[in-house]
Amino acid sequence: MSAQQPCVLLVEDEGVQREVLTYNLDAEGFRVVSAETGDEALLLVAEESPDLVLLDWMLPNVSGIEICRRIKADPESRHIPIIMLSARSDEDDRVRGLETGADDYVVKPYSVIELMARVRTQLRRSRPTTMGERLSFQDIILDSGEHRVFRDGRALHLGPTEFRLLSTLMERPGRVWTREQLLDRVWGRDIYVDSRTIDVHVGRLRKALMTNGGVNPIRTVRGTGYALG
Structure with missing residues (x-):
């Protein structure tokens, strides 16, 4: 493994979606760690210090919005870019996601090619080298x-x-x-x-x-x- 390989934390409770995104992120050269729940995601943020978080809004127990808020409230992790994934397409939902701290908001169903481009864009800002x-x-x-x-x-x-x-x-x-x-x-x-x-x-x-x-x-x-x- 390359020491400079960016780490992406994928937070998605749907198995098929998780497998598809993991496959495509791996093909792009990213190291992928995944979580199915918000609590697991917070543990991995602390343990892995990922370079980017792909975060589903609808998670069991704790919502993606709350996880986003907690990540951005912590001085140790607030610099990590978050791309929110959601089936909620209303403007109010987009605004809520962005105001909570998400750096980007992608509506499901989405183009995987476009999503990978958005991931690269965020990483150019957070890990330019x-x-x-x-x-x-x-x-x-x-x-x-x-x-x-x-x-x-x-x-x-x-x-x-x-x-x-x-x-x-x-x-x-x-x-x-x-x-x-x-x-x-x-x-x-x-x-x-x-x-x-x-x-x-x-x-x-x-x-x-x-x-x-x-x-x-x-x-x-x-x-x-x-x-x-």
């Missing part, structure tokens, strides 16, 4: 399509791990990433790596970024992790 975008922070430019990094116009030579680490930090400058979150994002969940390993690679990344005398842009948050800027 996985979609081949170019990022910039101060005098640092990261081109994920060409796998190159420049600082003050000069090319930097980064190893693959340091490149993935920098791309993660540049996705949300200022955000504090814990070591566990960085390990999950950079190495992936299928590989065991000691959390202290992240300190070694952050040190290598800092050294590369300061090769030509630039200021160290990576901030250490004692007892927590690291942030860019």
Whole structure:
């Protein structure tokens, strides 16, 4: 599994719909985790920290609208884009879904091709490096399509791990990433790596970024992790 493979949480209680969407998301190159209930979805949001949530409105026990509200109310998960799936097509329902915090609202029955396009659009906003975008922070430019990094116009030579680490930090400058979150994002969940390993690679990344005398842009948050800027 690629450590940069975006994770999509699919919350759908209908088995056939879940299988169809899982198949298409997997074909698009996404890692899919699924839930059949709202309570299960909230647990997976905390455990998996998905990059996007596909959320059905009509769920047993707790509605998708309530799950959306809870995800967006939590500072740890409010940044995760949510696409609401619903058979409710009235304008009032669309407005309610969006005002609750959904980033997009798709009415059933929908075109799977169009839905995949909407998923890619949301991920370009939340995880631009996985979609081949170019990022910039101060005098640092990261081109994920060409796998190159420049600082003050000069090319930097980064190893693959340091490149993935920098791309993660540049996705949300200022955000504090814990070591566990960085390990999950950079190495992936299928590989065991000691959390202290992240300190070694952050040190290598800092050294590369300061090769030509630039200021160290990576901030250490004692007892927590690291942030860019």
